[in-house]
Amino acid sequence: MTTDDAPIARFAIYARYSSPMQEMTSIAGQLRLCRDRVATLGGVIAGEYTDPELSGTAMQRRPGLRQLIEDARAHRFDSVCIEGLDRLARSQADMAWLYRELRFLGIDLYSLEDGQVDALHAAIKGILSEMFIDNIGHKTRRGHIEALHDHRVIGASVYGYRMGNFISDDGKPVRGLRVIEPAEAEVVRRIYRLYLDGMSPTRIVRLLNREGVPGPEGEAWDARIVRGRQQNGILRNEIYRGLLIYGRTRSRRHPDTGIRHYELRPREEWTIIEAPELRIVDDGTWQAVQDEVARRRSRRHAVVAAGRKAAYPLTDRVRCGVCGAPMTIADKHRYRCVARRRDPESCSNNRGILLEDLEEAASRQLFAWMLAHGRDWQRLFAAAGAENEERRRTLRERAADADAGIARLLSAIESGIPSTSIGERVLELERARNEALAGLERLPGPPPPAGFDIRAYVRERVVQLRSAVTGSARNQRREEALLAIRDFTARIEVRPCKGPERIEVETAPDIPALLEAVSRHAAAGPAAHGPQTPPLKVE
Ligand SMILES: [Zn+2]
The missing domain is CATH 3.90.1750.20 (Putative Large Serine Recombinase; Chain B, Domain 2)
Known part of the structure; x- marks a missing residue:
């Protein structure tokens, strides 16, 4: 609002796709009800925020709510209107935190059910929501056990x-x-x-x-x-x-x-x-x-344990540059093409490379890539973001589908349809949903905030790793550094070449993994820099 006459309250409206356990009010319906209420309160609508897809228990996963809090911090509105408090948060802790946050920012909270919300309200509603979720679990379990005693079918069909x-x-x-x-x-x-x-x-x-x-x-x-x-x-x-x-x-x-x-x-x-x-x-x-x-x-x-003991961390990244087969340690600590060892006719790569030489070359190349002068990290984040958008959308859709399915099944249980296989199906859908959410979790995070010095962090990391892999002592410190290097590496190709070395190594970085490490570190905040970065003295 830029008008400077009467102070009209600016409202944010928040709506969420209904949770499984209650009668469904569509987002459009929730928004309409809230708009009416804002009009009655004499306010104007400064923004509408929705979270159509995910379940209410995972507050961090609700982009609409996150945006709302961000805008609240930017003072884009003075009040928030929601249909019911359970739209905002389903656990007592979430509710308490949200309420405190909004109070701290001087933002009033209205719900259609309760009017203006006070602290006690927020606490009680939070507890009730939590109990409600627990209760559904108990009901499903009780139904299962009753069915079992009658030897009735629970869960999917069983072969036989x-x-x-x-x-x-x-x-x-x-x-x-x-x-x-x-x-x-x-x-x-x-x-x-x-x-x-x-x-x-x-x-x-x-x-x-x-x-x-x-x-x-x-x-x-x-x-x-x-x-x-x-x-x-x-x-x-x-x-x-x-x-x-x-x-x-x-x-x-x-x-x-x-x-x-x-x-x-x-x-x-x-x-x-x-x-x-x-x-x-x-x-x-x-x-x-x-x-x-x-x-x-x-x-x-x-067998696995024995293999692990003798494993060299970079091995599963090493590929033959001629035929693409893996390379493994053969005679005298040399990586050799697996295909050629099996059948000399199948690949012409007859050179091996010493374990230490390969580790040295691969780390050196990876570090050089990380430290390259013109490396534009912001652009890499932007490119990865676009690439992941599609994947993110698919995963969200999958999670939303599963949620919708759970909602249908649970409302069937609530209305007393006595099919005990529903409970098992709910768990199944829940697993599908969790898998999708876990997939979302693994996607590279957001780019670090503008103030975060990516180059400084990368440089610091390279210095640590380099000191750990310098020299050839195979100790635990080196092992851990090599594991980290492996995580940042997509592929190490080894091929014969002319020249004194006779063999050439080409290391490709795993860019998403690197971005992930950067954004994780940035999210952990400045404290995570720890003692390695001495505080800057400002005179
Ligand atoms: Zn080969």
């Missing part, structure tokens, strides 16, 4: 069973009971036998696909279906020995990121119900397979 509908003794239809599907049960038993015969899951599924045995849902077999993660694979699912299990994992939402973390509970805490009518595999076979799974896993771990 189909849904059967029965008439109970008193003549009522009973839905949701599983029955064994004999042909599929036979395949399950065969998978167990083949595995005990020493076949790997990969070979088992190859065999089944070759024979044209249809997999779960009629799809082709995949080793993951057999092996599974945790207790889901065919080899590990306890339903095949007649046990129904619920509550293996516990999930918690991280208060800052809003991402759910899953952890395995101890077996004593699981809900285990015997359902002998569902048994497909006898106890002896079941136990033998579990022992074999454990044995193969520990063998694999031993």
